[in-house]
Amino acid sequence: MSEFYHKPSTNIACDSGENQFSAATQAFLDFAKKENVDLLFAQLRINNMVVDDYMTHPLKTRLNVFTVSEGFVAVAAGIAIDEGLIKMEERLCDSFPEYISEQTSEYLLAVTVHDLLTMTTGLAHPLFICDDEERYTVKDWVRYFFEAEFVRMPGIEFVHSNFNTYMLSCLIEKKAGVNLLEYLRDRLFEPIGIGNPDWLTCPKGHIMGANGLYLTVEEMGRFGQLIRYGGELNGHRIVSESFIKSAITKQVKTGVASNNGINGGYGYHFWISNVPNCVMLKGRFGQCIVISLDKDAIFTFQALEGYKYQAMFDKAVEIIQLI
Amino acid sequence: MSQVFQDFLDEVKAEGIMLKYAQLRQGGEVVAEFSTMPTKTRLNSFSLCKSVVGIAAGIAIDEGLIKLDDKVCDIFPEYVRNTTSPNLLKVTIRHLLTMTSGLDSTLYFCDWPERYYVRDWIQYFFNVNFPHEPGTVHVYSNFCTYMVTCCIERKAGMNLVEYLRYRLFEPIGIGNPDWTLCPMGHVISANGLHITIDEIGYFGELVLREGNWKGRQLVSAEYVREATKAQVDTSKFIRQLEAAGFNPDIFKYGYGYQFWRTPVPNTAMCSGNYGQVCVIAPDKDAVFSYQAMAGYKLIRLMEIGGLALKEL
Numbered sequence: 001m002s003e004f005y006h007k008p009s010t011n012i013a014c015d016s017g018e019n020q021f022s023a024a025t026q027a028f029l030d031f032a033k034k035e036n037v038d039l040l041f042a043q044l045r046i047n048n049m050v051v052d053d054y055m056t057h058p059l060k061t062r063l064n065v066f067t068v069s070e071g072f073v074a075v076a077a078g079i080a081i082d083e084g085l086i087k088m089e090e091r092l093c094d095s096f097p098e099y100i101s102e103q104t105s106e107y108l109l110a111v112t113v114h115d116l117l118t119m120t121t122g123l124a125h126p127l128f129i130c131d132d133e134e135r136y137t138v139k140d141w142v143r144y145f146f147e148a149e150f151v152r153m154p155g156i157e158f159v160h161s162n163f164n165t166y167m168l169s170c171l172i173e174k175k176a177g178v179n180l181l182e183y184l185r186d187r188l189f190e191p192i193g194i195g196n197p198d199w200l201t202c203p204k205g206h207i208m209g210a211n212g213l214y215l216t217v218e219e220m221g222r223f224g225q226l227i228r229y230g231g232e233l234n235g236h237r238i239v240s241e242s243f244i245k246s247a248i249t250k251q252v253k254t255g256v257a258s259n260n261g262i263n264g265g266y267g268y269h270f271w272i273s274n275v276p277n278c279v280m281l282k283g284r285f286g287q288c289i290v291i292s293l294d295k296d297a298i299f300t301f302q303a304l305e306g307y308k309y310q311a312m313f314d315k316a317v318e319i320i321q322l323i
Numbered sequence: 324m325s326q327v328f329q330d331f332l333d334e335v336k337a338e339g340i341m342l343k344y345a346q347l348r349q350g351g352e353v354v355a356e357f358s359t360m361p362t363k364t365r366l367n368s369f370s371l372c373k374s375v376v377g378i379a380a381g382i383a384i385d386e387g388l389i390k391l392d393d394k395v396c397d398i399f400p401e402y403v404r405n406t407t408s409p410n411l412l413k414v415t416i417r418h419l420l421t422m423t424s425g426l427d428s429t430l431y432f433c434d435w436p437e438r439y440y441v442r443d444w445i446q447y448f449f450n451v452n453f454p455h456e457p458g459t460v461h462v463y464s465n466f467c468t469y470m471v472t473c474c475i476e477r478k479a480g481m482n483l484v485e486y487l488r489y490r491l492f493e494p495i496g497i498g499n500p501d502w503t504l505c506p507m508g509h510v511i512s513a514n515g516l517h518i519t520i521d522e523i524g525y526f527g528e529l530v531l532r533e534g535n536w537k538g539r540q541l542v543s544a545e546y547v548r549e550a551t552k553a554q555v556d557t558s559k560f561i562r563q564l565e566a567a568g569f570n571p572d573i574f575k576y577g578y579g580y581q582f583w584r585t586p587v588p589n590t591a592m593c594s595g596n597y598g599q600v601c602v603i604a605p606d607k608d609a610v611f612s613y614q615a616m617a618g619y620k621l622i623r624l625m626e627i628g629g630l631a632l633k634e635l
Contacts, residue, residue, distance in 0.1 A: 038341055038343075038359065038616075040341075040616055055618075056618040056619070057597065057619070059434035059435075060434065061433070061434045061596075061597070062367075062433075062434075063367070064366075064517070130364065131363070135499065136498035136499050137498050138499075139499070185506075195439035195440045196438065196439050198503040198504075198511075198515065200501045200503065200517070203499045212501065214367075284364075285360070285364070304341070304343055304366075304616060306358075306360035306361050
């Protein structure tokens, strides 16, 4: 496979026509051009080295990674477990007694950290996400979750909701006594090269969790590399290997009928692809980290594509196999 | 006027520029719109939000929290040393608002390396050199905006998002506002406000109506008039940029309190990197906004936008 990554990292504009990308990256760029999608940045790392850098801007700029940030909250949970702040089987409600009333659903009372990580909290609906109307009007998002409809025992059925991630983040914040950005600043972000991180807060000051983390394509790649190396990067042990191993192993069926390479199941906030040993994080409008464990390859991209971004996720899983 | 809007879109498309949204408001209503997305999502407004800080300063002045002639060193005495630049000692809120702090260089911008490792940005500002007499030389710097914010935050006892939440954002329809923070917890302010194209339009409309939002005066009309007129000459600074290969004709027409003037008489502009623009044209009763990720074609986009403006 070495023939594909002899090219050193380059910062070349999309339309210069002079760039030489590896076959895998070139296949993705050809696809993007053919489909006319609004791709902004793409990067391929192999063996912890950047081998391809595709840029439509003179500098890498931080962009909203949307739900790619779920992966960061999962690692935060792993760190918090390592430190003894939270336990996998502990109940969420035990830490939020002020939100419990006689009306609280018995299903919700049973929700554990594990259920939050696997998106099996028993929620009837995903609740609101980033561009929904309520996102601009609801002030207390914790209360909103506690008043939501839970229709089955947790741990059974996968329903992807930003609120599961948000509540996991709120739980860690409560135990740590700082917001999730501060908790992760020197435990995760700075050690892997994400300096002065930017993550938005909800109206009450909690980190949004499932949205609002701003990263460059390179920073996404570093995080992917951390996952590939089982929670250790460049000599820093960030989170225990056993946690990462579980996080990227199928924990639950997603039941998502799709052809976009992600219906291999779901781990702890990581999507498991149909390709063996290939997992991904993905966000709205085309934000993606694909990690191939076998090839030690990380392919990341950022886009602002309104309609065809699912096909971009498909393609990313496909091209990483070319390495 | 809609024809001008359509011509703008056609030209942008012909150039292959990644325009995400555009909107024209006239007479208080949206009269033309363009979008490439299924929803209006919040995007980084980059330096466009400097003008929001400009308005925030007006609100804080109205409330008596700060005055235009307050010295930044009096508000942050703990950063003043024997070695503090004598010119820095004279810098006022007005100098910060007009980008005439006496700095000789812009200091770092949002995607520069220092932005990722400098922790205390106030300390950084207090440590740099101020070779010019404040008020004499316009040098556009994110730090001027950031320090205005820090002054307001200190006087208000809360960060700028909280300060503006019910004084500006919620009243004009920007619910649950999103603005990123520096490592010390101050609102980044020179960029990092994430807003939709509609929300940019609301802000432009507020400025167009001289601070009056549906009968409620959120900031004094006199301040808005001062903020949006040319307070300082920008041509010298822009000539410096030209030497670096950057030729933004549209920035040569003066600067108010965190607002640009444009080549078209009686128009003000908020402008951010990669193509975040809001033009306020009182004579046409119009607000023209767009959001783009224009990359290497930013200058071309600004030219096309400037031409459209002339024909509005």
